[in-house]
Structure formats: structure tokens, C-alpha cells
Amino acid sequence: LGCTNCVSRRRGICAVLNGRQLPVLNAIARRKTIPAGQHIFSEGGGAERYAVIASGVVKLTRSGLEGQRYIIGLKFASDFLGRIFKPEHAYTAEAATDAELCVFSRDSFVRQLSRSPKLERQLFKLALNELDACREWTLLVSRRSAYQRTAGFLHLLAVQGGARIGNSAHLILPVRREEIADFLGLTLETVSRQMTLLKKNSLIKLVSSREVIVPDVEKLGALARAEIPQD
Amino acid sequence: LGCTNCVSRRRGICAVLNGRQLPVLNAIARRKTIPAGQHIFSEGGGAERYAVIASGVVKLTRSGLEGQRYIIGLKFASDFLGRIFKPEHAYTAEAATDAELCVFSRDSFVRQLSRSPKLERQLFKLALNELDACREWTLLVSRRSAYQRTAGFLHLLAVQGGARIGNSAHLILPVRREEIADFLGLTLETVSRQMTLLKKNSLIKLVSSREVIVPDVEKLGALARAEIPQD
DNA sequence: CGAATTTTTGACTTCCATCAAGTGTAGTGG
DNA sequence: CCACTACACTTGATGGAAGTCAAAAATTCG
Numbered sequence: 417l418g419c420t421n422c423v424s425r426r427r428g429i430c431a432v433l434n435g436r437q438l439p440v441l442n443a444i445a446r447r448k449t450i451p452a453g454q455h456i457f458s459e460g461g462g463a464e465r466y467a468v469i470a471s472g473v474v475k476l477t478r479s480g481l482e483g484q485r486y487i488i489g490l491k492f493a494s495d496f497l498g499r500i501f502k503p504e505h506a507y508t509a510e511a512a513t514d515a516e517l518c519v520f521s522r523d524s525f526v527r528q529l530s531r532s533p534k535l536e537r538q539l540f541k542l543a544l545n546e547l548d549a550c551r552e553w554t555l556l557v558s559r560r561s562a563y564q565r566t567a568g569f570l571h572l573l574a575v576q577g578g579a580r581i582g583n584s585a586h587l588i589l590p591v592r593r594e595e596i597a598d599f600l601g602l603t604l605e606t607v608s609r610q611m612t613l614l615k616k617n618s619l620i621k622l623v624s625s626r627e628v629i630v631p632d633v634e635k636l637g638a639l640a641r642a643e644i645p646q647d
Numbered sequence: 648l649g650c651t652n653c654v655s656r657r658r659g660i661c662a663v664l665n666g667r668q669l670p671v672l673n674a675i676a677r678r679k680t681i682p683a684g685q686h687i688f689s690e691g692g693g694a695e696r697y698a699v700i701a702s703g704v705v706k707l708t709r710s711g712l713e714g715q716r717y718i719i720g721l722k723f724a725s726d727f728l729g730r731i732f733k734p735e736h737a738y739t740a741e742a743a744t745d746a747e748l749c750v751f752s753r754d755s756f757v758r759q760l761s762r763s764p765k766l767e768r769q770l771f772k773l774a775l776n777e778l779d780a781c782r783e784w785t786l787l788v789s790r791r792s793a794y795q796r797t798a799g800f801l802h803l804l805a806v807q808g809g810a811r812i813g814n815s816a817h818l819i820l821p822v823r824r825e826e827i828a829d830f831l832g833l834t835l836e837t838v839s840r841q842m843t844l845l846k847k848n849s850l851i852k853l854v855s856s857r858e859v860i861v862p863d864v865e866k867l868g869a870l871a872r873a874e875i876p877q878d
Numbered sequence: 879c880g881a882a883t884t885t886t887t888g889a890c891t892t893c894c895a896t897c898a899a900g901t902g903t904a905g906t907g908g
Numbered sequence: 909c910c911a912c913t914a915c916a917c918t919t920g921a922t923g924g925a926a927g928t929c930a931a932a933a934a935t936t937c938g
Binding site: 478480481482483484486488489499500501502506507533536537539540541543544546547548550551553554555557558559600601641642643 | 709711712713714715717719720730731732733737738764767768770771772774775777778779781782784785786788789790831832872873874
């Protein structure tokens, strides 16, 4: 089946399915490997496909009226992609790294949703968690300093995507400085400066520009949430 | 019943209930009038009560570690209050103006939810709309200028809470400058300056410091969403 | 009316954006 | 293998938007 080791089986939508229901959902899923950079679905395009991320990182973007592109979120393994109950997707989903997905056609998934109240409720719970996370993120990017925002971004990666050993984490950044900046409402230069500052303050180690070691994930998170913006 | 003219009957959770189901929900609801300033429930406190706003404006706040208080949202007539599926509320709800609520006890509401898939799905849909709105808001408060954020706030009030006549709106601000500032990630001085600037540019009229006329709601919204931060 | 609160306005400072070089780091083809 | 290019990242100098500090004006309320 391939579901046994999937993260979604443990904390995604598949977590609530029993041995009978899982194969049913699996039967309507299509495994797909997406190379980095490829679009999964597009803003405004009809919501004909939904997906669950099995591995990799996915960028959620929106285009402004004058052509600008905004990153509104990053999605990780076990996350659900797509706007159910609406005819159109509200954003574009694009693979930031190579990614494995379970893709569902809209009709078959919605049908399954109506048949399984447990599945619907799980999706509901995940949406509420996302809402909580979105509110938290809003607080970070609207009230915190550039230094804290950058710390917050790395903390997010460490918690959601990174290889963690105890309280330390080894991160491969899925996006460039420019995209981090966009995500945080900053400029790429500022992000770069804050990264070197975080390094100077030994909160991170830069193995290369795209590879970061976080010795103390908790400390980084506390910094991001601190009331008094320091350094 | 009192439901006939209620906004929630038209676009809230009650909108999906038929003539048989509405009285059932109504039977477990307790109408309550809350004076401005009073807490409805508190962050961290057990989620024993949920509510639907029948009229008025409710402030959603969170307290930071060092005692600071953040406004994370404003809720209007027909909005649902409370974090279902979680033992604790994630935020404090406080009446910003005098408000009328339909209060539900946790147990009876959850029981009703399990009995009525339509009700649960409606609540789900509303949560997804809230998520979309939260993402939109994040864009506003992280990437836009103080001028645009202030415009965005007034636009929100005009769309959600204000007395509208065609494309113009008459607003009674439910919160002080300090709270607007907090909500927007600005300072009260900056908000005040932007308000006078909006007045100078004839985008709003200030009847009094708490009463605003928006002649062109669309224009205000377009300004808030514009790529190039002007004036 | 007078006290307290809220709002506006002013002067100055700070943080981050902008503009501009300069430094890697792949990737390509001779 | 080494130019050569293209792209990503860092670092520096400067300016402007919003924050901070301070005081005056307006509004609310007892």
C-alpha cells in the first residue's frame, strides 16, 4: 500500500481511518512524484484536484493585481492541499523541493468525504489547526522585528520539516533568500543580514547558504515569540 | 423565536438549518446581552461555552508572555465564537460594543453537531472562509504600508459591520486608536496620522474620532490591496 | 465644570528598504 | 581543466517610513 510509513497515516487525514477505510481512500488516490519547481495547481484554476503531501515541501503563492507574487505559506509532509467546498483554488501550490503526493480527483474525494464523517471531521480539525497557525504567523510577521521573523521562519522549518535530534535540528532550506523574504514581508538583503546576525549570536550555524544547523530549537522559538525585540 | 431577523439565520451556522432543525438548536441556545468591555470567555480557560454573535462587535485577544495583549481579530454579527474540538480556548473574546449572543454549552452543542452533518459542514465552511480571511489579513499587515493597513481596517469594518448605503458606509468604530494600532501591528500615533491623511485625501470623512463616513468603500479596499504603497 | 481619558500633532530616532558593489557557487562549453 | 556566464548570496552606504518621546487639544464622564 505504501501508507504504512506515510506521515499522513500518523498525523494527517489518514490518521482517523481504520483498516477497512484506508484502502478505500487509497483506491481513489494517485501517487505522484513532483520535481522541484513544478506547479501542482493554480490560483483561480478550477479546484479539480486535491492532494496530501507524503514528502517534500510545497510553496503556496498568490499573485497580486500588478503581477507581484506572494508566498502565503509552506506546506509539509502530511499536510492537505486544496480548497474544498469552493470551485476555485485560492492560491497556487508549487513544489519547493522534489515532493511525493497523493492526488485525489475532486469528485471522488468529495464523495468519500460525504461517506465518512470521521474523514470530514479530521479535515475540519486540521483546518482549525491551520487557522490557529495562521493567526500565530500573522502575529509574527506583523509585530516582530526582522531578526525575530527570520528566527521564526527557521523555527517553523525545524519543527515542521527538519531532521531533528533532540532539541537540535539540521535544516535544508527549501527556498532561496528572496522567497524567505517574501514569506516574511522583508527584503532578501534584510533576511541575509539577519541570518548572519543569528550566526554571530550562535543561534544557528551556516553549513552552506542553504544548509543550517539549529543547536537549540526551543531557544529560537522563544526568541521569535519574545515581547521585547532584541538584537 | 427571535431567529427570523437574525443575521446568523441568513449567513451564519443557522443558515443551513430547516424549519425542524432550527428550533432544536434554538432550544439549547441561551440569549444573552453582553455590555461593552465584558469578557465572554478567556484564553486558556476551559472551552465550556460557544456562541454566535447576533449583534455587536467582539474583540479576540491573546496575551503575550510578558503581559502584552494582542488583538488577533474582530468578530461581527453571524460569526461563531469558540474553539471546537479543543479543551481550551486559544484566545480571549471580549465584547467591544454592547453585543447580543446566542450562547451554547459545550456538551449540548457538540452533541447537536454530531447529530447534524449539515451543521458540522456549515461550521467547517465558515472555518475555511475564516482561514482565507486570515491569510488575506496576514498579507495586509505584513507587506502593506501603515496608510494601506489603516485603509484595510476601515474597509473591513465597512464590509462586515457598517451601515452601508450603496457603495458608501457609515461606521461607528468599535475600538480606540490604540486597539486599531494593536490589531494592525502599528502604534496609536501612526494610526492617528494615517486617519488624518485618509481624511485629507478625501477617502474618509471624520464625523467624530469614533465615527467615520466612507464615501467609496470599493476605492478604500482597492487602496488597501494595491501593490505600490501610495501616499 | 473639572478630571481623566483619548486623540492629535510635533520633534527626533531607529529599523528596514533601497541602491549598489562585491563574493561565492554552480553549470557550460571550449 | 579553466575561462566564462549566470545566478544566489553577502556586505556597504544612504534615505525614508514608522516608532518613540513629549506635549497639546479634544472628548468623555462623574
